[in-house]
Amino acid sequence: MRRHHEGRGEGSGRVRGAARTATALVAALALAATVAGCGSGEAEEGTGEEVALRLVAPEYGDSAENSSKGYWKRVVAGFEKGHPGTTVDVEVHPWRTVDKVLARQVATGNAPDLAISGTYASYAADGKLYRADDLLSIGTQADFLPPLARAGEIQRVQYGMPFAASTRLLFYNRDLFEEAGLTPPKTWDGVRTAAEALKKRDVPYPYALPLGPEEAQAETLNWLLSGGSGYTDDLGSYTLDSPENVETVGWLKEELVGEGLTGPTPPGELDRADAYAAFAKGRVGMVNGHPSLMRAAERSGVRYGVAPVPGRTEEAGATLGVTDWMIGFRQAGHPEEAGAFLDHVYSEKNVLAFTRAHDLLPVTHTASDTLAAAPGDTTLRRFLTELPEARLYPSEKTSWPELSTRIKSGLADAVAPGGSPKAVLSRLQRHAAAYENPQAGNG
Incomplete structure (x- = not known):
């Protein structure tokens, strides 16, 4: 899937990937006579390498019935079915510890591809994050509710992608x-x-x-x-x-x-x-x-x-309005695959599923419009009407x-x-x- 800001990391990633593929192909031809029977069960270098994405996420549920682990299991299964060669491992941590776990992973050089956090500005200031348009398709990025998208910007560049929102x-x-x-x-x-x-x-x-x-x-x-x-x-x-x-x-x-x-x-x-x-x-x-x-x-x-x-x-x-931030780390170096997964996560179906599972507000136009028009969710719509004028933390x-x-x-x-x-x-x-x-x- 083409991203619409290819100049920041993605294009060079494709060049490096092509170079690795060419090198591996030459090596494979040179050794073909002596290792013809080897390599079964491994992805072949010329047919696209396997990519394993990792997401660090907080637990939004308050019981086994609505645990975030179940939500992510369904989302990942749907994505992997349509994207052979890419897998996603989701680590779910309690809200009290998830930001500390993430900070420790980043500090030790083990940053995940994606994370949901209460903050993004420091990581962006240190040059550790992809821009949102490095990752998302134009349609997905344009679908964010404007106040939430703006709150994820630093000097008019969006790094924090709103994931879940609430008002009071x-x-x-x-x-x-x-x-x-x-x-x-x-x-x-x-x-x-x-x-x-x-x-x-x-x-x-x-x-x-x-x-x-x-x-x-x-x-x-x-x-x-x-x-x-x-x-x-x-x-x-x-x-x-x-x-x-x-x-x-x-x-x-x-x-x-x-x-x-x-x-x-x-x-x-x-x-x-x-x-x-x-x-x-x-x-x-x-x-x-x-x-x-x-x-x-x-x-x-x-x-x-x-x-x-x-x-x-x-x-x-x-x-008060509160949003949690989806962020993408440069260290892992898989912007194309991470972006494809995010486009899947932010589909109307998955945003609404998360919203209704955890009684939180959708962060996209399409899901918000559907929620506002639905016959149920009456009280949840009361919170949704407050969102356009809500004031968020100065997360930037x-x-x-x-x-x-x-x-x-x-x-x-x-x-x-x-x-x-x-x-x-x-x-x-x-x-x-x-x-x-x-x-x-x-x-």
């Missing part, structure tokens, strides 16, 4: 709300009022605020966006200590955490997975959640509703992984007793500046 909505327990005579809140004041009513009815977590180290950066950004700011401004500069952000975190500290409306576990010790598990047990009144929480709640028989994330004075204009910045780690470990200090939102956010801003410009120091 406010989940609320319908039974608890109906018993308390509540309707879904549209503003922060509404969140506080509803949480107070739920607390009076002994709901353990009126509003679950997961600022623990698992995913504090997500909950934090959701609130910062609803307060009118975020991690960066429209030009991409970090703005962690903006007045709006200081006010937002101050409101959380005084109006929710300080009033005992976030439950018995301190926010800094509450991970997202634990908050979702508590919601699925009926112990949470409200929590910001992504689509996979639907399945957990349904499995436990919890009646839930979803609503737009509340804003400071009205419904928030933007919500090489500084983001380190800053994200700082947010995970330190943001919760701002809402703890005696904590200072301004001091914590200013410290994070100094770290952000230092990561952007190492010569400036870390403050």
Whole structure:
């Protein structure tokens, strides 16, 4: 299959491949009389060499029923059937460790052909990645939803290919709300009022605020966006200590955490997975959640509703969007075969299969249009409608992984007793500046 950016690695790969084939053919003819019976069971050099691709991927499932291993087994089987001579081995690792496993493989010179990761910028900056147009056909690359494709670019060149996406909505327990005579809140004041009513009815977590180290950066950004700011401004500069952000975190500290409306576990010790598990047990009144929480709640028989994330004075204009990145490493040197596999992965059929298996959002126009028109998937479509205006992490910045780690470990200090939102956010801003410009120091 021809890629449409052949000048970066692919053409030279074909030249080298042709040279190897010619050399092998001469050697084979010279030795034919004495080794005529040898080589059975091996691919012959002149008929196309066997290529074994390797993909490192995270586990998206939460049970044996929807394990990612089953999904990839079906996708690989379909690809290998139509591409004899190319095999694909998929390593599935837990999300908590997959990026570390990948970093270790790259550092030791054993980079896979492809990987799904939460980051791509550092690998791209080090020259380790193929451009998306080195790998993908024109049709596949053009099918990505534009906001997601742009988020995978560095200086207008796409290296990160969106693989799975999600947005956030406010989940609320319908039974608890109906018993308390509540309707879904549209503003922060509404969140506080509803949480107070739920607390009076002994709901353990009126509003679950997961600022623990698992995913504090997500909950934090959701609130910062609803307060009118975020991690960066429209030009991409970090703005962690903006007045709006200081006010937002101050409101959380005084109006929710300080009033005992976030439950018995301190926010800094509450991970997202634990908050979702508590919601699925009926112990949470409200929590910001992504689509996979639907399945957990349904499995436990919890009646839930979803609503737009509340804003400071009205419904928030933007919500958090998250995408994971498919990336291709140059080290392995199989852009043609890796590209053919990616075209297969991003077919409408396979994108929809992944979406429905894991309650995540499709990243392509074709799959999104099909999902939007389907008679089912009603709640999933609510998340899909948020995607065009969603704000993503600044993944194009090489500084983001380190800053994200700082947010995970330190943001919760701002809402703890005696904590200072301004001091914590200013410290994070100094770290952000230092990561952007190492010569400036870390403050």
